[in-house]
Structure formats: C-alpha cells, structure tokens
Amino acid sequence: MKLGRLNHIGVATPSIPESVAYYREVMGATSITEPFDLPEQGVKVCFVDTPGENGTNGTQIELIEPLGPDSTLTGFLAKNPAGGQHHLCYEVPDIAEARAWFEGLGKRILGPTRIGAHGTPIFFLHPKDMMGQLTEIMESPRGGH
Known part of the structure; x- marks a missing residue:
C-alpha cells in the first residue's frame, strides 16, 4: 500500500466568503467553486x-465552514477563531485496501468510510497517529482529479 498525491489542504474558516476574497485578492486564485453544503459532515x-506555473492550477485548498453548532468544526474554530489548517488529504486507488492497511498498522480511524466533497469515499486518521496532523484519505476520483 502506498499513498498517492496530496489532493488538497483543508482549511477551516468562520466565513467562506471572506476566505474566498483573501484567496482571490492576496493569492491570485481564479478557479473557485461555488460553496455547497455537506450536511452529513x-x-x-x-x-x-x-495559481501554478504557466497558467496551471497549483495546490487545491478546501475551505470548510461549520453548518451549525453541532459541526465537528465548531470546536476547532473555538480554539482557532480565525480558522486555520485543518487537515491534509491524500489519494489512494482503493479506499477499502487503504483502510485495511492503516488498521493493520494500528492507526486509529475516525468514523466510518463515507462520501466526501469530491464525491468519492473518504475516511480520517487520528492526528496522534499521523505526526499531529488530521489526515483524510480519499479514493482517487475516476477520470481525473
């Protein structure tokens, strides 16, 4: 089992519109999706x-904002009111194989495998087992990134 490419960096924010303005004005981002709700998460x-070199896309940032007080992000933002890096997300070709591999290594998986924002299966690994970093593992999207 081997991890694939870094798909995105998750950044928690109290306001997606304010964060989008920052990435547009300060970082020069032009490729920005419309915000959408993931109520199950x-x-x-x-x-x-x-922006990347020669007009290509650089790193993908996933802006995440809580939908309400019961969101898992509520506690994170209580400790980090301005927001901040929340997780790293790596791709794998087969989510079930990856889950079994991490379990075999004794890594703690947080919750069940579920469908993530890219429409593919995901799970999260406990930060204490991943050098202090909450880590999302996602099955590579079919037909590209």
Whole structure:
C-alpha cells in the first residue's frame, strides 16, 4: 500500500466568503467553486485552486465552514477563531485496501468510510497517529482529479 498525491489542504474558516476574497485578492486564485453544503459532515465546502506555473492550477485548498453548532468544526474554530489548517488529504486507488492497511498498522480511524466533497469515499486518521496532523484519505476520483 502506498499513498498517492496530496489532493488538497483543508482549511477551516468562520466565513467562506471572506476566505474566498483573501484567496482571490492576496493569492491570485481564479478557479473557485461555488460553496455547497455537506450536511452529513456538518460543513459547507468550497474549493480554491491556487495559481501554478504557466497558467496551471497549483495546490487545491478546501475551505470548510461549520453548518451549525453541532459541526465537528465548531470546536476547532473555538480554539482557532480565525480558522486555520485543518487537515491534509491524500489519494489512494482503493479506499477499502487503504483502510485495511492503516488498521493493520494500528492507526486509529475516525468514523466510518463515507462520501466526501469530491464525491468519492473518504475516511480520517487520528492526528496522534499521523505526526499531529488530521489526515483524510480519499479514493482517487475516476477520470481525473
């Protein structure tokens, strides 16, 4: 089992519109999706592609905002009111194989495998098992990134 590419960096924010303005004005981002709700995860999501070299997309940022007080992000933002890096997301070709591999290594998986913002299966690994970093593992999108 081997991890694939870094798909995105998750950034928690108290306001997606304010964060989008920052990425547009300060970072020069032009490829920004419309925000959408993921009620099963308790978040609103928006993807921003930072500019890369020669007009290509650079790193993808997933902006995540709580949908309400029961969101898992509510506690994170209580500790970090301005928001901040929330997680890293790596791709794998087969989510079931990846889950079994991480379980075999004794890594703690947070919750069931579910469908993530890219429409593919995901799960999260406990930060204490991943050098202090909440880590999302997602099955590679079919037909590209």
